[in-house]
Amino acid sequence: xxxxxxxxxxxxxxxxxxxxxxxxxxxxxxxxxxxxxxxxxxxxxxxxxxxxxxxxxxxxxxxxxxxxxxxxxxxxxxxxxxxxxxxxxxxxxxxxxxxxxxxxxxxxxxxxxxxxxxxxxxxxxxxxxxxxxxxx
Amino acid sequence: xxxxxxxxxxxxxxxxxxxxxxxxxxxxxxxxxxxxxxxxxxxxxxxxxxxxxxxxxxxxxxxxxxxxxxxxxxxxxxxxxxxxxxxxxxxxxxxxxxxxxxxxxxxxxxxxxxxxxxxxxxxx
Numbered sequence: 001x002x003x004x005x006x007x008x009x010x011x012x013x014x015x016x017x018x019x020x021x022x023x024x025x026x027x028x029x030x031x032x033x034x035x036x037x038x039x040x041x042x043x044x045x046x047x048x049x050x051x052x053x054x055x056x057x058x059x060x061x062x063x064x065x066x067x068x069x070x071x072x073x074x075x076x077x078x079x080x081x082x083x084x085x086x087x088x089x090x091x092x093x094x095x096x097x098x099x100x101x102x103x104x105x106x107x108x109x110x111x112x113x114x115x116x117x118x119x120x121x122x123x124x125x126x127x128x129x130x131x132x133x134x135x136x
Numbered sequence: 137x138x139x140x141x142x143x144x145x146x147x148x149x150x151x152x153x154x155x156x157x158x159x160x161x162x163x164x165x166x167x168x169x170x171x172x173x174x175x176x177x178x179x180x181x182x183x184x185x186x187x188x189x190x191x192x193x194x195x196x197x198x199x200x201x202x203x204x205x206x207x208x209x210x211x212x213x214x215x216x217x218x219x220x221x222x223x224x225x226x227x228x229x230x231x232x233x234x235x236x237x238x239x240x241x242x243x244x245x246x247x248x249x250x251x252x253x254x255x256x257x258x259x260x
Binding site for chain 1: 155169187210221224238253260
């Protein structure tokens with residue numbers, strides 16, 4: 001009795017298969033699959049693996065494309081900011097140049113002319129004041 | 137002589153007028169300089185605004201191009217995915233038919249396949 005139990009346990013742990021014809025007795029208890037089901041069962045692992053591979057490839061391609069778009073947009077932003085920065089600097093340089101030109105046109109004309117004019121104006125004012133007060 | 141006596145008589149008024157004229161001219165000159173400075177700054181800023189508009193337009197165009205490329209690429213990827221799925225479906229059907237044929241024509245091939253794929257033991 002124990003021996004038969006052990007044999008039955010051993011045979012239950014091992015996966016077995018056989019082919020049976022119509023109305024033929026099966027050598028062990030189990031599940032009977034028709035040829036179509038057996039064929040589909042045989043094809044299933046390769047099919048699942050192939051489907052998994054293309055799904056991974058599909059998702060990776062999508063993510064990669066999305067990243068490319070993000071990188072492209074960031075590059076555009078960077079280029080635009082760089083150009084804006086260069087233009088702002090250029091504008092400031094131009095303004096500085098204009099201001100320098102105006103300043104130099106004022107002061108460059110002549111410090112000496114302004115100096116001499118100041119002395120002349122001062123002398124004239126003093127003289128006028130002197131004469132005005134003297135007349136009084 | 138008439139002029140000289142006139143100048144001698146009104147020299148203070150003449151001097152005051154000359155100084156006033158000088159002051160007015162100098163003020164006008166300074167205002168003119170300020171206006172020139174303002175015009176130069178305004179022109180530079182206007183050029184900057186135009187430049188910024190152009191830069192912005194270029195950036196938008198670049199983004200639009202990138203988006204279009206992205207859409208094209210996604211469409212390509214989806215088409216490839218669908219084709220691959222169809223191919224797998226077709227191949228699976230062919231293999232299934234072949235295994236069904238093997239059931240009546242080549243049992244040994246079926247036995248080998250079951251043994252290899254699932255590690256089952258064949259019991260004759």
